Amino acid sequence: xxxxxxxxxxxxxxxxxxxxxxxxxxxxxxxxxxxxxxxxxxxxxxxxxxxxxxxxxxxxxxxxxxxxxxxxxxxxxxxxxxxxxxxxxxxxxxxxxxxxxxxxxxxxxxxxxxxxxxxxxxxxx
Amino acid sequence: xxxxxxxxxxxxxxxxxxxxxxxxxxxxxxxxxxxxxxxxxxxxxxxxxxxxxxxxxxxxxxxxxxxxxxxxxxxxxxxxxxxxxxxx
Numbered sequence: 001x002x003x004x005x006x007x008x009x010x011x012x013x014x015x016x017x018x019x020x021x022x023x024x025x026x027x028x029x030x031x032x033x034x035x036x037x038x039x040x041x042x043x044x045x046x047x048x049x050x051x052x053x054x055x056x057x058x059x060x061x062x063x064x065x066x067x068x069x070x071x072x073x074x075x076x077x078x079x080x081x082x083x084x085x086x087x088x089x090x091x092x093x094x095x096x097x098x099x100x101x102x103x104x105x106x107x108x109x110x111x112x113x114x115x116x117x118x119x120x121x122x123x124x125x
Numbered sequence: 126x127x128x129x130x131x132x133x134x135x136x137x138x139x140x141x142x143x144x145x146x147x148x149x150x151x152x153x154x155x156x157x158x159x160x161x162x163x164x165x166x167x168x169x170x171x172x173x174x175x176x177x178x179x180x181x182x183x184x185x186x187x188x189x190x191x192x193x194x195x196x197x198x199x200x201x202x203x204x205x206x207x208x209x210x211x212x213x
Contacts, residue, residue, distance in 0.1 A: 011137055012170055018129060055165060084169035084184065085191075106172030106180045109130070 001026035003116070004047035006037040006064060007082070008056045015109050016051065025113035033057075034064030041071050049120055051103070054083040054094065062097050069098065080119055082107070130174075137174040138211055141167075145208040152201075161190045164204070179207045 003026050005016045013030040020026045029045060031037035034056060041047075050068065054061035061081055068074050081094045084105045094102050101119040103112070128134075144163050151160045168187045171179035182204040189196045 009166060009170060011133060011140065012173065014133055014136075015130070015173055018133065022129060055169075084165060084187065086184075105169035106174075106177070109173055 001049070001117075002045075002047045003028045003049055003051060004031065004037060004040065004045060005029070005051045006031045006034060006056075006061075007051075007053040008032055009053075012053075012105075016112065019109035019112045023113060025117075034059035034061075034067065037064060038067050038071070041068065041074055046073070047077065049078045049080060049116060051080050051082055051116070052099075054081050054085065062094070065097055065099065078120055080116060134174050137170070137176075141171075141179070141208050142212040145205060145212055148205065148208075157190075161187070164190070167204070167208075176207075176211065179204070179211065182207055 003016075003020060005013060005028050007013050007016070007030075010032070013032070017028040017030060020028045026048075029040060029047065031040055035058070037050070037052075052061045052064055056064075059067070061083075065079055068077065068079065079099045081099045081102045082105055083090070083094065083102060085091070086104055091102050103115055103119075107115070144167065148160055148163055151163075164183050164186045168180055168183035171177070171183065172181075182200075186196050186200050186204055188194075189200065
């Protein structure tokens with residue numbers, strides 16, 4: 001499984017890479033901003049899932065998702081938002097934007113790969 | 126066996142030390158937006174590195190800032206005390 005993880009926090013990017021590499025769950029390509037993520041996709045990266053932080057400077061997660069959906073071949077690429085916001089209305093809004101789910105931060109790094117696979121269902125091995 | 130997370134956890138603790146100093150510095154200048162950004166980051170990250178109490182305390186402050194509610198001195202002191210414990 002190839003994961004594109006977009007988060008402006010360097011520590012969380014490193015932790016996510018570790019979480020997936022430890023159990024051989026997948027390969028994480030990290031991006032520090034929405035612009036960096038979009039550049040990677042434009043350059044041909046084809047992730048099985050995109051983990052997208054909601055609150056980022058300049059372009060926030062929902063803004064990044066809007067840009068991703070405009071890219072050729074990424075209209076249906078699964079996107080999972082990651083957020084520290086826990087209010088029901090906020091979580092519903094994020095799903096309504098076209099994500100397949102939301103992971104609440106802080107997340108348990110050991111459980112993260114399983115959580116992502118669970119949201120993907122049968123979409124990925 | 127070496128804990129593969131240990132190095133990342135130490136980096137996080139170092140960052141908490143810097144955050145504590147930065148929050149105090151910003152507090153003297155009433156830079157609430159910048160403080161809010163640090164608090165939000167702590168809310169979303171500390172628990173992942175094994176420090177859930179910091180995440181909970183930060184989330185309490187973060188939610189009040191977002192809801193435009195009053196952040197009490199106690200709320201902030203609780204967070205700063207936890208950061209201080211971690212930094213020592």
